Amino acid sequence: MTGENLEASVRPTAITDPGAGRPGAGKTVALFATCINDTMFPQTPKAVVSLLERLGCRVEFPLGQTCCGQMFTNTGFFDEALPTVRRYAEVFAPYDYIVAPSGSCVGSVRDQHPMLAERTGDRSLVERVRAVTARTLDLSEFLVDVLGVTDVGAYFPHRVTYHPTCHSVRVAKVGDRPYRLLQEVRGITVVPLPAADQCCGFGGTFSVKNPDVSVAMGADKAHHVMETGAEFVVTGDNSCLMHIGGVLSRLNSGIRPIHLAEILASTEGAHP
Amino acid sequence: MTRVPKQPTVAVARKRRTPAPPEETFLGMPAFRHGAKNALANTQQRRNLRHATGTIRAKRAAVVGEVADWEGLRRAGEDVKNDVLAHLDSYLVQFEEQFTKAGGTVHWASDADEANRIVTDLVRATGADEVVKVKSMATQEIDLNEALEDAGIAAWETDLAELIVQLGHDRPSHILVPAIHRNRSEVREIFLEEMGRYGTAAPGDISDSPPELAGAARIHLREKFLRAKVAISGANFAVAETGTLVVVESEGNGRMCLTLPETLISVVGIEKILPSVADLEIFLQLLPRSSTGERMNPYTSMWTGGGSGDGPHDVHVVLIDNGRTNALGRLHGRSALRCIRCSACLNICPVYERVGGHAYGSVYPGPIGAVLTPQLRGITSDIDASLPYASSLCGACFEVCPVRIDIPELLVQLRHEVVEKKSHARVPSANQAIFAGASWMMADARRLTAAQKLASAASRILPKSGHLGPLPWPMSKWSNARDLPNPPAESFRDWWKREHEGGRP
Numbered sequence: 001m002t003g004e005n006l007e008a009s010v011r012p013t014a015i016t017d018p019g020a021g022r023p024g025a026g027k028t029v030a031l032f033a034t035c036i037n038d039t040m041f042p043q044t045p046k047a048v049v050s051l052l053e054r055l056g057c058r059v060e061f062p063l064g065q066t067c068c069g070q071m072f073t074n075t076g077f078f079d080e081a082l083p084t085v086r087r088y089a090e091v092f093a094p095y096d097y098i099v100a101p102s103g104s105c106v107g108s109v110r111d112q113h114p115m116l117a118e119r120t121g122d123r124s125l126v127e128r129v130r131a132v133t134a135r136t137l138d139l140s141e142f143l144v145d146v147l148g149v150t151d152v153g154a155y156f157p158h159r160v161t162y163h164p165t166c167h168s169v170r171v172a173k174v175g176d177r178p179y180r181l182l183q184e185v186r187g188i189t190v191v192p193l194p195a196a197d198q199c200c201g202f203g204g205t206f207s208v209k210n211p212d213v214s215v216a217m218g219a220d221k222a223h224h225v226m227e228t229g230a231e232f233v234v235t236g237d238n239s240c241l242m243h244i245g246g247v248l249s250r251l252n253s254g255i256r257p258i259h260l261a262e263i264l265a266s267t268e269g270a271h272p
Numbered sequence: 273m274t275r276v277p278k279q280p281t282v283a284v285a286r287k288r289r290t291p292a293p294p295e296e297t298f299l300g301m302p303a304f305r306h307g308a309k310n311a312l313a314n315t316q317q318r319r320n321l322r323h324a325t326g327t328i329r330a331k332r333a334a335v336v337g338e339v340a341d342w343e344g345l346r347r348a349g350e351d352v353k354n355d356v357l358a359h360l361d362s363y364l365v366q367f368e369e370q371f372t373k374a375g376g377t378v379h380w381a382s383d384a385d386e387a388n389r390i391v392t393d394l395v396r397a398t399g400a401d402e403v404v405k406v407k408s409m410a411t412q413e414i415d416l417n418e419a420l421e422d423a424g425i426a427a428w429e430t431d432l433a434e435l436i437v438q439l440g441h442d443r444p445s446h447i448l449v450p451a452i453h454r455n456r457s458e459v460r461e462i463f464l465e466e467m468g469r470y471g472t473a474a475p476g477d478i479s480d481s482p483p484e485l486a487g488a489a490r491i492h493l494r495e496k497f498l499r500a501k502v503a504i505s506g507a508n509f510a511v512a513e514t515g516t517l518v519v520v521e522s523e524g525n526g527r528m529c530l531t532l533p534e535t536l537i538s539v540v541g542i543e544k545i546l547p548s549v550a551d552l553e554i555f556l557q558l559l560p561r562s563s564t565g566e567r568m569n570p571y572t573s574m575w576t577g578g579g580s581g582d583g584p585h586d587v588h589v590v591l592i593d594n595g596r597t598n599a600l601g602r603l604h605g606r607s608a609l610r611c612i613r614c615s616a617c618l619n620i621c622p623v624y625e626r627v628g629g630h631a632y633g634s635v636y637p638g639p640i641g642a643v644l645t646p647q648l649r650g651i652t653s654d655i656d657a658s659l660p661y662a663s664s665l666c667g668a669c670f671e672v673c674p675v676r677i678d679i680p681e682l683l684v685q686l687r688h689e690v691v692e693k694k695s696h697a698r699v700p701s702a703n704q705a706i707f708a709g710a711s712w713m714m715a716d717a718r719r720l721t722a723a724q725k726l727a728s729a730a731s732r733i734l735p736k737s738g739h740l741g742p743l744p745w746p747m748s749k750w751s752n753a754r755d756l757p758n759p760p761a762e763s764f765r766d767w768w769k770r771e772h773e774g775g776r777p
Contacts, residue, residue: 033764033765035714035720037764038720038724038763038764038765039720039723039724039727039759039763039764040727040757040759040760041757041760042760042762042763042764042767043760045764046764046767061764061765061768061772063717063765063768063769063773064717065717066713066714066715066716066717066720067714067720069714071710072707072710072711073684074665074684074687075687075691075707076660076684076686076687076688076689076690076691076692077688077691077707077711078688078691079711080707080708080710080711081711083711083712083714083715084711084714084715087714087715087716087717112684166664166665166666166667166668167665167667170666170667170668170670170671171667197668198622198668199622199664199666199668201622201664202664203663203664203665203666204664204665205661206661206663206664206665207750208746208749208750209305209661210304210305210308210623210661210662211305211749211750211752211753212305212308212309212312213305213308213312213623213626213627213662214664215752215753215754216312216626217622217623217626217664218753218754219753242756242757243754245755245757246739246750246753246754246755246756247753247754249739249754249755250741250753250754250755
């Protein structure tokens with residue numbers, strides 16, 4: 001990554017950096033909202049904007065962005081996924097840091113975009129895709145690895161349990177970063193989730209191609225969440241959360257799904 | 273397994289010698305989701321599976337965790353198997369030479385029918401009308417027991433779980449623990465009902481305690497071991513350097529079969545080759561720890577050819593292809609042939625844990641079955657085209673695979689093949705139309721924005737409860753059991769435009 005140089009060439013440095021003295025000072029972040037957040041859960045990317053700006057970053061949202069294409073790729077529609085791969089590489093090319101509030105979409109970008117580009121045999125596309133996908137980070141990776149913070153100054157006086165989504169752990173490999181971020185939130189009680197490493201059963205189009213198995217898995221996940229006595233179930237992926245939350249809502253469980261970013265953006269006097 | 277319906281022959285009049293398996297065959301099974309729906313309703317099976325897979329997962333995690341460099345061992349296993357697959361032609365010939373030199377006979381079978389014919393002829397030549405069997409996936413794959421039954425030869429399974437399955441007129445539902453879907457009270461009932469019809473009966477007052485059940489099986493089987501002139505086995509490994517076959521087992525039934533009879537016939541997939549005896553160092557660590565969760569399995573039997581002295585004098589191996597060269601010729605698919613049948617992927621799989629093995633319509637169920645079976649049989653039937661989709665792609669299988677088969681990646685590649693195959697259909701499916709439309713929309717942010725405006729418009733007329741309850745088809749696939757949040761009044765990008773770009777949304 002040639003961070004500072006590229007940034008300087010793209011964007012004239014402000015005379016006074018409004019983030020001065022904060023961890024994100026001098027860093028411009030391109031927010032990849034992801035299509036599901038953009039369309040269904042706008043509160044999550046809004047929380048990312050507020051969190052990153054609070055930490056001193058400059059946030060941009062390139063309006064040409066659409067989707068990582070995972071739903072096409074994982075269903076076997078490789079040709080149909082390709083326009084999203086080209087679009088992603090083009091839209092995010094100018095940025096050093098591309099940050100998304102989704103381990104799954106980040107995993108798809110880093111893991112699948114190069115494979116899809118390779119299929120075209122277009123070397124220049126492969127190179128462009130590799131360059132941009134390598135700079136794509138999950139929010140938790142950006143906070144912990146790039147900004148070097150685990151205490152983001154958040155306040156969230158609630159009992160929560162965290163479900164580590166499969167693709168965030170096994171594809172994007174965010175590890176324990178989300179836990180470390182949650183542990184530092186003031187007022188929070190984080191309760192361990194039993195059988196946390198088992199899939200919730202969402203699985204993208206699996207949730208509608210095999211709805212019975214998907215719901216059987218979701219029901220078990222929901223029961224484990226309820227066992228914790230938490231008010232909120234937290235993940236770094238709203239897609240899985242839509243499934244777990246959908247089961248919890250149907251059961252009138254009184255447990256709310258919430259994205260990690262929304263907790264991290266919460267402050268004294270501004271929390272759910 | 274591709275059993276064809278039985279031709280009405282004179283065999284019809286003859287009484288079966290072994291318990292009949294279920295009527296329905298794997299051929300023509302409906303797509304996975306239908307089998308899965310039935311399996312999910314089997315509450316007893318779900319409880320049995322949850323208990324059994326949970327126990328074995330914990331055992332595996334403990335014995336894998338104590339190996340200093342498990343990742344290094346996995347990579348070593350992967351490397352050896354990749355070398356085998358890259359040079360299978362020469363290793364197989366080397367194995368044949370060595371096995372023959374040691375006094376054994378090598379047979380080659382391109383498919384299940386040919387393998388069954390070879391084995392049946394070999395058994396007939398001995399004059400025997402029954403065989404004892406070591407647990408073997410290869411013989412399950414070719415449905416050897418039924419081929420022998422058709423020839424008037426009784427094949428007796430001697431592995432405890434295979435015996436339970438056979439006596440229960442059932443099919444295996446797991447690679448390693450074929451009766452995993454049964455609990456001990458079910459086993460007791462099967463033994464009481466069936467054992468006496470095929471040999472020594474179970475004691476009438478038998479309880480469901482594991483020692484009593486195992487005791488009844490031991491007595492029932494001993495009679496067959498002592499009488500048998502012919503044994504049939506598979507093999508876990510075939511060592512090219514020496515022509516040695518290796519069977520790894522837990523109960524000692526294998527050792528009985530491999531040593532007592534005069535004739536030994538082993539049916540072995542061509543991918544079971546290991547280059548040298550030294551390679552066993554890797555695999556005899558990887559296999560028991562991954563499969564039964566043991567540091568070392570109780571019995572490891574190795575034999576090299578036949579000959580005089582103790583043990584079988586007449587020793588054969590039938591090397592079967594049966595679709596393996598199809599997989600071998602495929603860039604991604606080939607890695608599935610590294611599989612050593614440990615079943616760690618089944619035990620960790622959240623889908624397998626809930627539906628069990630029968631729903632997969634294949635002798636190889638679970639994640640490995642979902643990638644192996646469509647390659648061995650081809651993506652022609654409904655069940656085989658649905659298997660690559662029988663996974664949430666959670667990736668737990670890849671994490672535990674001792675030879676690092678990237679099953680999620682293989683599943684995605686096979687899904688692509690299914691899509692490609694269906695794209696040649698004259699009329700595009702609803703699925704194709706939906707994905708083509710979505711692709712068009714996602715190619716341009718303006719189109720996505722337009723779709724979001726529709727969602728926002730819908731949200732204004734929807735009830736203010738915050739979520740949507742049951743909806744009509746096709747949304748019912750989601751909403752039958754799950755609520756859906758109402759779409760927001762404003763998409764993120766509209767908010768952004770309003771707040772940051774000063775533009776109208």
